[in-house]
Amino acid sequence: DQQVKQNSPSLSVQEGRISILNCDYTNSMFDYFLWYKKYPAEGPTFLISISSIKDKNEDGRFTVFLNKSAKHLSLHIVPSQPGDSAVYFCAASDSGTYKYIFGTGTRLKVLA
């Protein structure tokens, strides 16, 4: 029973274009959402987060959008760079706990 779903296992984007990674969740108790990036042979690293009181959070080239009614969030990377090639994990939590539920990840490849 996957409470957090990333339905696209992979995505290829041309350098300079926008990358859009999607994530859906089922648990309405989730109120804090994060994106982590993972390079091969390394642990995931925190990228950006959003609380359910917001619908958008921006940090440089990275923007996360949250649609609570649809239980959907997305990560936009603009412009995409070859160094962004990695696996991106979406995670969700009920802020009353420290427990994150991660999706299965989307492998992004940015083509030079």
Next chain:
Amino acid sequence: DAGVIQSPRHEVTEMGQEVTLRCKPISGHNSLFWYRQTMMRGLELLIYFNNNVPIDDSGMPEDRFSAKMPNASFSTLKIQPSEPRDSAVYFCASARGNEQFFGPGTRLTVL
């Protein structure tokens, strides 16, 4: 700070053997998490500790898995006996607040 430290980085063992994975969290962090990464299920939370106390072990797959945190600077995840289906990358993460910091992982192969 060196970040979260995990050892060993790679472990190859035979079915039936005991495996112990080790983790040193970031100093000052009061939460510690063990995850398992597989292709099919992504990153699964196995167990987490808060102030060295296990809070939620509902993700531990079977009684063959156990985890301890004897003090704030050390945790172990033990699999006994190991099985081929336990082959995966195991991550330890620590946190103080919302952001979790991950170690580099231990790649476990059970033959």
